[in-house]
Every structure is written in C-alpha cells, then in structure tokens.
Amino acid sequence: MPKITPPPHIDKILSRLEARGFEAWCVGGCVRDALLCREPSDWDIATAALPQETKACFPGLKLIETGIAHGTVTLITEQGPVEVTTYRVDGKYENHRRPAGVSFSRDINDDLSRRDFTVNAMAFHPGRGLLDPFGGQEDLQGHILRCVGSPSRRFDEDALRILRGVRFSAALGFRLEPDTFSAALENTGLIGTLSGERIQAELTKLILSPMAQAALERYEPIMLAALPELPYIPKLLDAPLCAIPRWAALLRDCPPDTAQKLLSRLRFSNRETAQILRLIRQLPLTPADESLSKRLYRAGLSASELAVSGGDLIGLGYSPGPHIGMALELLLQSVIYGELPNQRDILMDHARKIM
Ligand code: ATP
Ligand code: MG
Numbered sequence: 164m165p166k167i168t169p170p171p172h173i174d175k176i177l178s179r180l181e182a183r184g185f186e187a188w189c190v191g192g193c194v195r196d197a198l199l200c201r202e203p204s205d206w207d208i209a210t211a212a213l214p215q216e217t218k219a220c221f222p223g224l225k226l227i228e229t230g231i232a233h234g235t236v237t238l239i240t241e242q243g244p245v246e247v248t249t250y251r252v253d254g255k256y257e258n259h260r261r262p263a264g265v266s267f268s269r270d271i272n273d274d275l276s277r278r279d280f281t282v283n284a285m286a287f288h289p290g291r292g293l294l295d296p297f298g299g300q301e302d303l304q305g306h307i308l309r310c311v312g313s314p315s316r317r318f319d320e321d322a323l324r325i326l327r328g329v330r331f332s333a334a335l336g337f338r339l340e341p342d343t344f345s346a347a348l349e350n351t352g353l354i355g356t357l358s359g360e361r362i363q364a365e366l367t368k369l370i371l372s373p374m375a376q377a378a379l380e381r382y383e384p385i386m387l388a389a390l391p392e393l394p395y396i397p398k399l400l401d402a403p404l405c406a407i408p409r410w411a412a413l414l415r416d417c418p419p420d421t422a423q424k425l426l427s428r429l430r431f432s433n434r435e436t437a438q439i440l441r442l443i444r445q446l447p448l449t450p451a452d453e454s455l456s457k458r459l460y461r462a463g464l465s466a467s468e469l470a471v472s473g474g475d476l477i478g479l480g481y482s483p484g485p486h487i488g489m490a491l492e493l494l495l496q497s498v499i500y501g502e503l504p505n506q507r508d509i510l511m512d513h514a515r516k517i518m
Contacts, residue, residue, distance in 0.1 A: 164300070167197040167287050172242040173206045174289060176221075180247075183220050185212035187247075188271055188286035188294065195282050198303055199335070208247045209286065211269045217247050233265055250274035253320075272296060279317065279324045280331065281309045306337040314346035322353035323361055329385055330369040333378035341502050345517050348493055351388030359430040362389060366429075370409040375399060384496065392417055392425040407435065411442035419443070469495055470507040476514055490514055 169177070169189055180187040187210040193203035210217060217236045218226060227237035227244070234249035250268040268274060271286055271294065278284035281302045286294040293300070297311050308328050310317045318325050325347045328339050339347060354362070366389065369375060379386050379396045386396055390413075399412045410431075414422045422443060426436040471494060473487045481487050494510050497503040503513060 164293070165198055165200050167194065167289075167293070169193075169206055169287075169289065170242065172240050173208070173245065176208060176238065176240075176245060176247065177288065179220050180208075180210050180212055180217070183212075183216075185210050185216060185220070186269075186271065187211070188288050188291075190274070190286045191278065191283050194285045194287045194293070195299070195303065197287070198285075198300065205243075206245065208245065209250055209271065209274050210247055211250055211271070212247075213249055213267060217249070234267055251277060253277045276311060278311055279321075279327055281311055282307075282331075282337075284311045302340075306335070307340045308332060308337045308343060309340040310343050310346070314343040315349065318346050318350040319353065322350060322357055323365060325350060325354060325385060326357075326362065326365040326369065326389060329378050329382045330365055330372065332382065333369050333372035333375045336374045336377070338381070338502070341497065341513070342516070344497065344502050345493070345513065347382075347385055349517060351385055354385075354389045359428050363429040363431065366390075367406050367410070370399060370413060371404060371406060375409075390425065392421045407438050408442055411439045411446060414439065415443050415446045417443075468505075469498065469510070470505045471510045471514060475507075475511060479511065479515055479518065481514075481518060490517060493517060 167189075173189065177187045177189070187208055189206055190209040191207050193206045196203040212220065214228075214231045214234055214236050218228075221238055225239035227239065230237065230246070230248075234251055236247050238245045238247060250271055250273055251265050252268050252273045253265060275284045275286060275294070275296055281297040281299040283299070284295075284297050285299040288294075298309075302309050308331055310324070328343065328347055331337060332339065338344075369378070372378070376399055379399070383396050387393060393414070394416055397412065397416055399409060403409075410426075414425065417425065419440060422440060423436060426439060431439070469491060471491075473491060476487050476490055477483060481490065494503070494514060497513070498505045498510075503509055
C-alpha cells in the first residue's frame with residue numbers, strides 16, 4: 164500500500180482536534196488519490212466534533228461558516244482553505260434530492276456509509292492508519308466503481324451519483340461494477356429530477372477529465388439520458404481542455420435552438436450560452452457514424468449472438484412486448500462494453516435482477 168503523508172498543516176489540524184478529545188480523519192477523495200499516488204486536489208477532514216466544537220479548537224484562525232448547517236467549518240490556513248466537517252448521517256431523501264435535514268454523528272462509520280463509492284469511502288489517520296470498511300482498497304486495485312450499499316437505493320436517493328460514477332470513470336479510467344452499472348441504467352430516468360446547476364457542474368468536470376471520451380462512449384445510454392437533446396455522443400478529442408470549447412464540441416451536432424434550450428436548462432449564463440453557440444457554428448458537423456447502433460454493428464455483435472434470447476427472458480417471467488427488446492439491448496451493451504461475459508447463466512442472472 165502506498166504511504167499516505169498528509170501535508171504538515173493537515174497533520175496539525177488533526178492533532179489539534181484529537182488533543183481536545185475529538186476524533187478526526189482525512190476522508191474521501193484525498194485518501195483515494197493518495198492511494199493512487201496522485202496529488203490530492205484538497206485534503207478534507209471529518210471529525211466527531213460538532214461545528215461549534217471545531218470552531219472552539221481553532222481560536223484566532225479565520226473561518227468561513229457558510230457550510231455550517233451541513234456541518235462544514237472551513238479553516239483558512241496559510242496553506243489555503245481546509246474543510247472540517249462533522250460526521251454526518253444523511254436524513255431522509257425527498258424527491259430523489261438531497262436530504263431534507265442532516266444529522267450529526269460521533270461515529271466515523273456512519274459518515275463513511277453515506278458516501279457514494281467504496282473508493283471514496285475510506286478514512287486515514289497518520290497514527291491509526293487506513294479505515295476501509297467497504298473494500299475500497301480492493302476496488303482501487305481492480306479499477307472498480309462500486310456503490311456503498313445497494314446501488315439502486317443509493318442512485319434512487321441521489322441521482323447525481325449516477326453522473327458522478329461516469330465522471331470518476333472519466334477521471335480515473337475505472338469501470339462501474341456490473342450491479343452498479345445496471346442500477347445506473349435502471350435509474351437514468353431520475354437524472355431529470357436533478358437541478359440544471361448540479362448537472363452542469365458534474366458534466367463539466369466529466370468532459371474536462373482526461374478519459375472523458377472513453378467514459379462518454381462506454382456509458383452512452385447514461386449520457387443520452389442526461390442530455391436527451393443530443394443525437395449521439397460525438398468526438399471531443401480535438402477540443403482544447405477548457406469548459407466552453409468542450410461543451411461546444413459535445414453539442415456540435417445539435418440544431419442551434421435545441422442547443423440553446425439545453426444550455427438554458429443547465430443554467431448556463433447568457434454570456435456562456437452565446438460563447439458556446441458561437442463556437443458550435445465554427446465547428447464542422449461530425450459524420451453521424453458514431454451512433455450506438457453503428458458501433459454495435461462494427462463490434463460485430465447483434466442481439467442474435469447474445470447467449471440469451473427473448474424466449475429465455477419470457478421463461479424468466481418477462482411479459483412479451485417492448486420490455487424484452489430493452490432488456491436484450493441492455494444485456495448486449497453490457498457484453499460489448501465488457502461489463503458482463505457472454506455467458507448464459509450470468510446473463511440470465513442479470514436479466515432476473517433488472518426485470
Ligand atoms: P475530486 O478530487 O474531484 O474533488 P472527490 O472525491 O473529493 O473528488 P467531491 O465531490 O469533492 O469528490 O466529494 C468529496 C467526497 O464526498 C467524495 O469523495 C464522497 O465521499 C462524498 N460525496 C460527494 N458527493 C456525494 C454524493 N452525491 N453522494 C455521496 N457521497 C458524496
Ligand atoms: Mg473533492
């Protein structure tokens with residue numbers, strides 16, 4: 164296991180909290196990135212201290228309290244801002260949106276349980292080492308994105324996690340584990356319940372990631388559910404790595420009024436919308452040969468070569484009709500994308516799950 168060495172100012176914050184009797188850990192993305200030998204973008208701290216208790220531990224230090232209702236106190240250190248967040252248990256999810264209320268906890272395991280993927284649900288403390296209750300390390304080694312707990316429930320609670328899954332796949336080159344992938348597909352309909360701002364922020368991170376193209380293509384059905392205005396996923400590769408040109412490349416084959424409506428739905432400002440529309444006009448149309456059906460065809464696979472047939476699905480209890488075609492299409496995609504082997508027993512098992 165690679166050695167995790169938090170920077171000295173993070174060590175200091177951990178020690179200060181612990182010296183006052185409050186357990187504290189580095190959590191989430193920084194632990195994941197450190198284990199992958201990547202430079203973490205920021206070091207987040209989770210603690211048993213309530214926000215007021217955290218504040219009292221750092222007299223004289225400048226603080227930002229905007230996140231305090233959700234348990235976050237931002238410490239302004241000489242090395243930059245550091246978020247210290249009280250352990251949380253999320254409250255009931257309403258309308259597939261964020262919890263109506265958060266409750267605080269004194270148990271780090273509660274806090275790790277509410278996190279989205281196993282690789283994001285680890286904690287590290289320089290003295291106590293790694294805390295990994297959901298097998299995050301193993302999934303890191305396998306390059307796997309697996310939900311903490313039941314994937315269907317976690318995506319139903321917050322559909323943004325579906326897009327985060329594709330985003331982490333684009334950032335890290337990881338794949339969604341089969342149950343997580345099928346739950347993501349089943350719940351794509353919930354993406355429409357998310358606010359335009361949240362979708363925009365997540366998709367911007369996604370299309371700016373180094374492996375965006377591969378993730379967009381691999382998870383095309385998810386992307387087309389998030390952006391139903393798109394005729395298909397185009398090539399982004401020649402667009403420079405900044406947000407406005409990347410969005411223009413993504414929307415290049417949308418008719419201008421469709422693109423404009425999409426940008427307004429995702430809450431882009433008038434200025435950004437104008438910039439993106441102007442860039443789209445400068446890009447040539449891409450040939451429409453990258454659609455899913457064409458790629459299936461080129462992959463040399465069609466539904467007839469799948470190890471299960473429509474008849475098999477009826478045998479499982481599927482009612483005859485369009486459901487069968489949809490299920491066969493999902494199975495076919497999973498096989499083509501390497502999520503599942505083309506083996507009858509495994510596909511039947513999967514068909515039973517998505518029924
Ligand atoms: P990055 O390096 O891109 O910032 P990150 O893992 O730090 O990646 P953030 O969006 O900053 O991602 O979130 C921090 C942590 O909070 C995540 O690692 C995850 O544990 C948790 N988290 C964030 N959003 C959600 C969510 N919608 N559902 C569950 N857990 C989440
Ligand atoms: Mg982060």
